[in-house]
Amino acid sequence: MKLSFVIIVETIYMRTKILISIVGPTGIGKTALSIKLANYFNTEIISSDSRQFFKEMAIGTAVPNKEELSCAKHHFIQHISIKDTYNVGQFEKDALQLLEQLFKKHDVVIMVGGSALYSNAVINGLDEFPRVPIDIRQSLNKKLQTDGIESLQEELKILDKKSYETIAIDNPQRLIRALEISIGTGKPYSSFLSNPKRKRPFETISIGVKADRETIYKRINQRVDIMLENGLINEVKKLQKHKDLNALNTVGYKELFKYFEGEWTLDFAVSEIKKNTRRFAKRQLTWYRKDESISWFDYLTNVNEVIEHIENSIKKPAK
Numbered sequence: 001m002k003l004s005f006v007i008i009v010e011t012i013y014m015r016t017k018i019l020i021s022i023v024g025p026t027g028i029g030k031t032a033l034s035i036k037l038a039n040y041f042n043t044e045i046i047s048s049d050s051r052q053f054f055k056e057m058a059i060g061t062a063v064p065n066k067e068e069l070s071c072a073k074h075h076f077i078q079h080i081s082i083k084d085t086y087n088v089g090q091f092e093k094d095a096l097q098l099l100e101q102l103f104k105k106h107d108v109v110i111m112v113g114g115s116a117l118y119s120n121a122v123i124n125g126l127d128e129f130p131r132v133p134i135d136i137r138q139s140l141n142k143k144l145q146t147d148g149i150e151s152l153q154e155e156l157k158i159l160d161k162k163s164y165e166t167i168a169i170d171n172p173q174r175l176i177r178a179l180e181i182s183i184g185t186g187k188p189y190s191s192f193l194s195n196p197k198r199k200r201p202f203e204t205i206s207i208g209v210k211a212d213r214e215t216i217y218k219r220i221n222q223r224v225d226i227m228l229e230n231g232l233i234n235e236v237k238k239l240q241k242h243k244d245l246n247a248l249n250t251v252g253y254k255e256l257f258k259y260f261e262g263e264w265t266l267d268f269a270v271s272e273i274k275k276n277t278r279r280f281a282k283r284q285l286t287w288y289r290k291d292e293s294i295s296w297f298d299y300l301t302n303v304n305e306v307i308e309h310i311e312n313s314i315k316k317p318a319k
Helices: 002-015 030-041 066-071 088-102 116-124 134-147 149-159 161-166 172-185 213-229 232-238 254-260 266-289 303-315
Strands: 018-023 045-047 108-112 203-210 294-298
Touching (some): 018 116, 018 303, 030 066, 030 108, 030 203, 030 303, 045 088, 088 108, 088 116, 149 161, 161 266, 213 266
Parallel strands (some): 045 108
16 A cells, blocks of 8 residues: 555656756856756756857857767757847747657756746746837837947946846847837836746756856856867857858857957957856846746755755655
8 A cells, every 4th residue: 555655656746747947157067967967867958058059159159069968968959050040939939849759758858058038938938028119129220230239238228227237238139129128118128027937838947056256257267268279269260251140149259250350359359258258147147046946056066966956856746
């Protein structure tokens, strides 16, 4: 009788499919942790890092190396070209379809990435925004061309400081999207980001990897140096003719384009890469801190402690 009860309980737990979402600032060690967890749970990894999607961008986006890719099966790594049109809505659809297939053979799947918008789309669904007149976007695009991205960033800072501090304001598309909603509705873009979560056929356990600011910045600087040693300059040089594509408006690429055009010295471009990467990490942390569902672990924490937390969470009945 006791044995039957255990079997029934364990069966109930196994019916609940689990998505383990690993988040944290860039360069903190998310890839290494995701592989250890994938190996422990004998499962596969979905990348939600929107810049690692592109075939032509490997070094500057810190795509997992061949050894790391061989340790666990990865999805959404270099699966499209910089010339392809791809957005968060398409990723949400593709990721959910893939998860449906993966959950037929795995009870647990890992998702890892530093693109909070993309991870959140899979977990909670995209936020819905009211329609605004198209001429607002047209006007903002014109202003971008005539006055530069800094003018739009300052405008967003005035209209919606919360979005200014959390979204990728170096990305013209996301910047203009936040501005057009703020202008068109008269309400901050960030005020539309709290819609009810969509019901998913799986439960999510969110794991955050953290460190003190000094450690994060030191790791970022070291990571940029390693990228340069691994051939970042040559990688970016080959992509210079495509520099106007949105995919290449990415830290590590846009700074070196200015070096190639003679606007900056190499030393200054490298210092800007490090500075802009640190800023990006700061925005990532600002976004993640508002998510109370994330359980945080120091980057030096033994993986067994993380596994214990996950297993305890899986055994805990859903509310």
